[in-house]
Amino acid sequence: MAKKVIYLLGLILILGLPLFLVFSQEEGPQACCRLIRDFTNVNTACRKGAIVGNPDEGPCSLGAPAKVDEWGLCCTLNAIAKVTNYIFYFFMLLAVAFGIYAAFLFLTAGGDEDKIKKARATLLYIVIAIVVAVLARFLPTFVSGILR
DSSP, rough: HHHHHHHHHHHHHHHHHHHHHHTOOOOOOSEEOOOOOTTTTTTTOOOTOEEEOOOSSSSOOOSSEEEEEHHHHHHHHHHHHHHHHHHHHHHHHHHHHHHHHHHHHHHHHHOOOHHHHHHHHHHHHHHHHHHHHHHHHHHHHHHHHHHH
């Protein structure tokens, strides 16, 4: 069972990551982006909701961008934040689904040691999913701290 779950998660990540990258982009390549998080440690203009870019480098269909020298770094961190948000929500949803399954196993165990052992192993999968989700949530902050 554990190997099947690990293979399934690996397959979802390998096939799903390119989709996350595609869906995290806004209307094709542009010389700007709208930030979903604060990246003020990179530049004070890189605040949540701000449109940053360089109007001299190309079109921006999002509006008039604030001219920021490090706009490429801010937009790259923004793309990482979008992808990690998808990963966070996916693993939290997975943790809830495994929680319901573990509760079902505990309730239907009726003293059967094998079912109780399986339910406890499922609880371990929940903890792993939550740890991965939290790590994904903090990845953009970690990367922005390294890049600055």
